[in-house]
Amino acid sequence: MRAAGRLIGLVREELRRMVRPGVTTLELDAAAEKMIRDSGALPTFKGYHGYPFSICASVNEQVVHGFPSKYVLKEGDIFSVDCGATLEGFVGDTATTVPVGKVSEDRLKLIRVAEESLERAIAQCRPGKHLGDIGWAVQEHAEAHGYSIVRDYVGHGIGRKMHEDPQIPNYGKPGTGVRIKAGYVFAVEPMINMGTHYTKTLSDGWTVVTLDGKPSAHVEHTIAITEDGPEVLTQVTEKVPEAEAVNA
Ligand code: MF3
Numbered sequence: 170m171r172a173a174g175r176l177i178g179l180v181r182e183e184l185r186r187m188v189r190p191g192v193t194t195l196e197l198d199a200a201a202e203k204m205i206r207d208s209g210a211l212p213t214f215k216g217y218h219g220y221p222f223s224i225c226a227s228v229n230e231q232v233v234h235g236f237p238s239k240y241v242l243k244e245g246d247i248f249s250v251d252c253g254a255t256l257e258g259f260v261g262d263t264a265t266t267v268p269v270g271k272v273s274e275d276r277l278k279l280i281r282v283a284e285e286s287l288e289r290a291i292a293q294c295r296p297g298k299h300l301g302d303i304g305w306a307v308q309e310h311a312e313a314h315g316y317s318i319v320r321d322y323v324g325h326g327i328g329r330k331m332h333e334d335p336q337i338p339n340y341g342k343p344g345t346g347v348r349i350k351a352g353y354v355f356a357v358e359p360m361i362n363m364g365t366h367y368t369k370t371l372s373d374g375w376t377v378v379t380l381d382g383k384p385s386a387h388v389e390h391t392i393a394i395t396e397d398g399p400e401v402l403t404q405v406t407e408k409v410p411e412a413e414a415v416n417a
């Protein structure tokens with residue numbers, strides 16, 4: 170799990186570096202697939218329930234599962250990329266939302282709150298806590314900033330398969346739900362909307378968008394629960410939140 174997590178964490182960071190006005194999401198998909206395969210791993214998403222690409226590329230009001238396309242990223246977009254790799258039989262799954270060039274203050278804040286929500290959720294990933302503590306950590310923080318929590322999609326257990334039990338909602342009540350034990354590995358993935366939490370799926374059968382067309386942010390880490398607390402398997406960078414640079 171560690172090797173798969175580290176690999177896909179590095180891929181995520183390279184994709185973040187590639188994001189800029191003028192790049193197409195299909196180019197990012199090709200780069201991700203090459204990095205994954207060159208490392209001796211497989212792109213987990215490709216062929217998963219018929220999904221045709223190696224990454225999910227969700228722009229602005231797209232919440233998750235957007236198709237990479239000839240769409241050219243432009244200044245002011247926010248771009249969510251989700252990627253997965255299977256290495257030595259184990260899966261790593263991670264997502265991030267990147268501002269494209271210079272982005273409005275309200276969109277930057279949406280991304281920041283999504284990232285902070287994930288950090289707060291990770292702090293709950295310890296033996297003796299409950300799944301409801303994770304959900305509550307995300308919900309409390311996002312709703313305090315006036316944002317809504319997507320309910321139609323949730324985090325999940327992860328291991329030899331990408332999606333394993335249990336489901337990990339980004340909402341909940343403290344002290345409720347499954348009790349967390351050392352040895353569990355979770356993919357925690359807040360999806361935070363600027364407007365309504367309701368979503369719909371486009372006619373391609375995959376792309377999930379907000380019902381009101383307002384922007385959405387998605388961030389995800391794969392996290393192992395140890396006796397000492399969370400080990401974020403897809404964390405490959407030093408934590409310097411203030412250093413979020415503009416990539417124009
Ligand atoms: N990685 C997504 C998740 O975080 C699922 C992607 S579905 C796929 O759970 F079909 F694109 F693989």
Ligand code: CO
Binds near residue numbers: 251263358
């Ligand atoms: Co994912």
Ligand code: CO
Binds near residue numbers: 356389
């Ligand atoms: Co996931």
